[in-house]
Amino acid sequence: MSDPLRRIDALVDEDTLPTPQIRKQLRLAAGLTQTEVANAIGVKRLAIARWEAGLAQPHRGNRRAYAHLLRRLAAKHPDAIKEG
Incomplete structure (x- = not known):
């Protein structure tokens, strides 16, 4: 997904996920660990x-739940969804 509008749409759709790279970028931009995200969703850190x-x-x-978290993080950290 190289088109910025498609990446943004992926963050807005209820259960569509952005690319793995953006998932990580959003988590890091928020200063969250994989364990913190896992605990919030109710999975193990290895899943994240x-x-x-x-x-x-x-x-x-x-x-x-993960898509919801990522949408919230994207709203707070819009620069984190830039690939490249």
Whole structure:
């Protein structure tokens, strides 16, 4: 997803996730650890690591919660969604 508008749309859609790179950038921009994100969503830290590495995708409820968190982080840290 190289088009900025598509990346932004991915952050707005209810359960669509941005690229793994942007997921990590958003977390780091907010100063959060993988453990903090995992605790907020209710998963293990390894799940967050795998989602940020693109090795796995969250399932249903976790996906919605993760997408919600990422949308909130993107609103607070809009510069973090810039790839490149």
